[in-house]
Amino acid sequence: DTPDTNQSIGWAPGQLGPIYGKQWRHWRATMSRPDGTLDSPGFDQITNLVEGIKSAPHSKRLFVSSYDPQDAKDCFVTTCHGTFFVSVFDDRLNLHQIQRSGDVPVGIPYNIASYSLLIYMLAQVTGLQPGTLYHTISDAHVYGNQVPAMRSLLEREPLPYPSVRINPDVKDIFAFTVEDFELVGYEHQGPLDVPVAV
Numbered sequence: 418d419t420p421d422t423n424q425s426i427g428w429a430p431g432q433l434g435p436i437y438g439k440q441w442r443h444w445r446a447t448m449s450r451p452d453g454t455l456d457s458p459g460f461d462q463i464t465n466l467v468e469g470i471k472s473a474p475h476s477k478r479l480f481v482s483s484y485d486p487q488d489a490k491d492c493f494v495t496t497c498h499g500t501f502f503v504s505v506f507d508d509r510l511n512l513h514q515i516q517r518s519g520d521v522p523v524g525i526p527y528n529i530a531s532y533s534l535l536i537y538m539l540a541q542v543t544g545l546q547p548g549t550l551y552h553t554i555s556d557a558h559v560y561g562n563q564v565p566a567m568r569s570l571l572e573r574e575p576l577p578y579p580s581v582r583i584n585p586d587v588k589d590i591f592a593f594t595v596e597d598f599e600l601v602g603y604e605h606q607g608p609l610d611v612p613v614a615v
Contacts, residue, residue: 426493427451435488437499441481448491467590470503470510470543479503484517498528503539509548510540518556522563522570522611525554534598537583542590560614570609579603 428434429451439448439455446459462481469479483499501514514532519525533550540547559567584597 426491428453428493433493434491435485436492436494436496437483440483440485440488440496440499444482444485448488463590466503467539467542470505470539470545474505474543474545477504479505497524498532501532505545506548508545510536510543510545511548511551512536512539513551513553516552516554516557519554519558520563520614521557521559522567522609523613525557528552534581537581538590538593541583541585542588560612562612562614566609566611573606576604576606577602 426434427450432451432453434453435448439446439453439459441462443455443457443459444462447456448454449456466479466481469476480502481500483496489495495517497518497520498514498516500517501512504511504513512532512535514528516525516528519528529550529552532552536550537547539545579600579602582599582601584593587593587597
């Protein structure tokens, strides 16, 4: 974000408006410009999700939405990801992420990693095993200035997947800190300069 862009929609620098975090944790609360203060706690979809998984793991209502049409016009950018369903089969927690729009080389890899980690976190705090990430993208795109980097990426040989270790003592979804995660066996082939087109 830039000060000029934020100012054009009435937000202070660093404020994105009523986007992901506000929708997940404070659904239907009103967010005030320019500093992002909330008029009420709103509805906490993440708390509701965790409680729902624990009390009714086979419910078809284990759903979180980051898109509120009423708030969309006030956001720095319309939410690209953040709407997902959780399903539990054989004590395995699966997550189906529905993505409105995605920048293939820049945004989507981050989204896949983030929601994969969220599966592990939710499974741990609800006493389940991590399952599968299903990812549906309505508008996946590669911008013209990203094509050379994508060609270079496709020429690289795939490496083994890393694994993640999570502090097993954390039992509250909101108690995780960065120190609770360890990426094990991560290998890379050097940076790939991919322009961001927003």
